[in-house]
Each structure stands twice: as C-alpha cells, then as structure tokens.
Amino acid sequence: MTDQTDTAPGYDRGKVIREGIRDGIPIGLGYFVVAFSLGIAAKIAGLTPLEGFIASLLNNASAGEYAAFTLMAANASYVEMAIVTLITNARYLLMSTALSQRFSPKTGTLHRVLVGFDVTDELFGIAIARPGMVDPFYSYGAFIPALAGWSTGTALGIVMGNVLPGRAVSALSVALFGMFLAIIIPPARENRVVLGCVIVSFAASLLFSVVPLFASWSAGTRTIILTVVISSVAALLFPVSDDKLEQ
C-alpha cells in the first residue's frame, strides 16, 4: 500500500479532487432523482424546502431520512427518532469502521471527521475501490456533486411534490425502494446467507404488517425489532469470516 500524502513527490491535489468530482457526478445525478421522491415524503411530514435541504445536507442517508420523515409524520417521540435513525444507519458504523482501517496513521482527526461526514453506500464504495490508502481529497471532490444533488433534490421534491400530477408522484414514490433494491440485491446474488436474510426479512416484514398484534406497532418499531432479531440470528448461525468483512 502506498501512503498518499500531499508531501509525496508527484502528488497533484487538484487532479485528485477533479477525479473525485468526475466519479461523484453520476452518483449526484442518481441522488437527485431519489432525493426528489424523498422530498415528497418530507412534504407529507410537514418540512419546508429549507428544512428538507438542511436535513439532507446533514444526513446523506436515504433509508435513515425516509424512516425519520415517516416518524415525523406520525408525531413520534424524539427517543424513537434517535433509535430508528441509529438502526437504519447502523450499516455506516461498519463502513466508517472499515474506512478507519484504510486511513494512513498520519491522517489527522479533521480529515477523518470530514470524510466521515458524508459516508454513504456509494461514496464509501468508490473511496475503498481506489488502491492504497484512502485519499481525503478524492472524497471531498466526490462529495460536491453528491451533496448538491441530494440536498437540492430533497428541497425541490418538497416544492414540486404537490404541483406534480398524482400519477407522477405515485411513480416517483418507488424510486427510493428501487435504490434500496440496488443496494441489497447484488450482495444477495453473491452470498447465499445475505439472500436468505433478504427473503426472511421480506416475509417477516409482510407478516408483521398484517398480524394485528404487530401491525399496531409503528413502522419504525417493527423495523428496529426485525433488524435486531434477524441480524442477530444470522450472525449467530452464520458468523462472517474476516476476509469477507474486508471486502
């Protein structure tokens, strides 16, 4: 592994930032479309465009924000908001932990905080896909189109959501779920245990939404309980080998 620091000979910080921007543009475009449908959920929860912009700037997290806006619409407690946000974003604990193993020991705390600020499935993916140590400046470049697309998309979804025809809103409302499928299905194809987890999760979620006892719980509570139970059982029955976690 090479240690990429700004003092290394031949290192061109501007070039690295431009590479990050280039790789971040398709991500930002995809985020814009998905964030637009997230904005529709935010509008239902009563957020103004500015509030949606700020929420998305500080929480670049599709599932977490969608769950949070649903809770706001249901007038949930702040404690429930904190727990559901923690659970729906728990995967970033793993990604942030994985990134910590790919940082040069020389990288200072400020760079770690700034790179951590915008850990997402896609930005994490392109950062660790590069050889060697993670270069914070590559990530900063990628953050620019990603955050711009995500935040303005959310604000525009709030502004435009109610001027769009009903059938357009209905169609856009599945964009988020499409994004979730694009995240969970490729690993499920590669790993039978993940595939099993997805199938069990679908079935259990359906069961919990129709059985009266469980259906009376909030969607957030059902998500927490199912996630903890199914992931724990999977971890006990099928502990993951270390080399798999490095991927």
Added chain:
Amino acid sequence: MQHSIPIYIAVMSVVTLSVKILPLTLIRKPINNRFIRSFLYYVPYVTLAVMTFPAIVQATDAPVAGAVALVVGIVAAWNGASLFQVAAACCALVFVLELILV
C-alpha cells in the same frame, strides 16, 4: 404533544453524524468480536429489505404496479443494473402501468 421539526432534524443529524464520524475518528484498531462484526455485516441488508417490502406495494396508487416494480427492480439489480437504472426503471414501470390500471 406536537413535536418540533427543527428538533427532529437536530436529533436525526446528531445520531447520523455520530454513526458516520465516530468509528472513523476513534477506532484505530480492528474490531475483534466476531459476533459484532457479523451482526454489523448483516444489518444493512436486513434493514433495507424490511423497509422495502411490503412498503413498495403500499406506496403506489395501484398495488399491482408496486408489486411489478418490486419484481422488475430485483431482476434488474440481480443482472447488474446501476442504482440509478434500477430506481428509474421502477419509476417508469409504475408510471406506465398506472396509465393502464388507474
């Protein structure tokens, strides 16, 4: 009681940013507990799967359109379509199906 949206946003932001920033900043060694590592490995897939179904079927005006979008989204992602392509395909499909169904 009615809750405040700015406080909601503050709570979710503090939690999200802590989750993203603290491990990267504080952990300088690998986590050795195999159960915790395995649990964290499975969490994203389980959470997203639970949130996707049956919600996708309930989100559309015609439940059949949402169900077809689910199947097509799975097939597209299985065959390597990008995040943007899967999301766009699901939207386009629901739009066209509901022109016929609704």
